[in-house]
Amino acid sequence: MPKLLFDPLAYQFFYRCRPEDSTPAIAAGFGWDPIRRRYYTEDPMVAIVLASRGDDYVKQLLADALETAVPRKRPEAAGRRQKSAPAVVPISMLSNSVH
Numbered sequence: 001m002p003k004l005l006f007d008p009l010a011y012q013f014f015y016r017c018r019p020e021d022s023t024p025a026i027a028a029g030f031g032w033d034p035i036r037r038r039y040y041t042e043d044p045m046v047a048i049v050l051a052s053r054g055d056d057y058v059k060q061l062l063a064d065a066l067e068t069a070v071p072r073k074r075p076e077a078a079g080r081r082q083k084s085a086p087a088v089v090p091i092s093m094l095s096n097s098v099h
Contacts, residue, residue, distance in 0.1 A: 004047065004054035006061055007040075013047035013058065015039040024050060 002017035002024070015025040016038060025039035028049035033040050041047050044065035047054075051062050 002053055004050045004058050006054075006058050010040075012040040012042050013044070013061075014041075015050060015053075024053075 002015060002021045004013060004015050006013050014033075014036075015022075015030055017025065022039060028041075029043075029046045030039035030041045032038075044062055047058075048062050048066060051059055054062070
């Protein structure tokens, strides 16, 4: 049975499967590691495609990664426009002459 797992030493999600079950990993964008003989990715956004085939630990890691990948707006600042501060340029950069 194919399974999505996480290797904390290599910080990789890997897909353990038989060769005939490798199509979902290839389609999701996993790379092949010939030394460890497994499909892997370091990108949680790639691994999330196969999240349904992961154990509870992997699902929690992917949920945390997805939560941090979504930018959040502060509710109190969402309705207001924020003014940008003028850029401060040091005086030494304004003159081209050598002192």
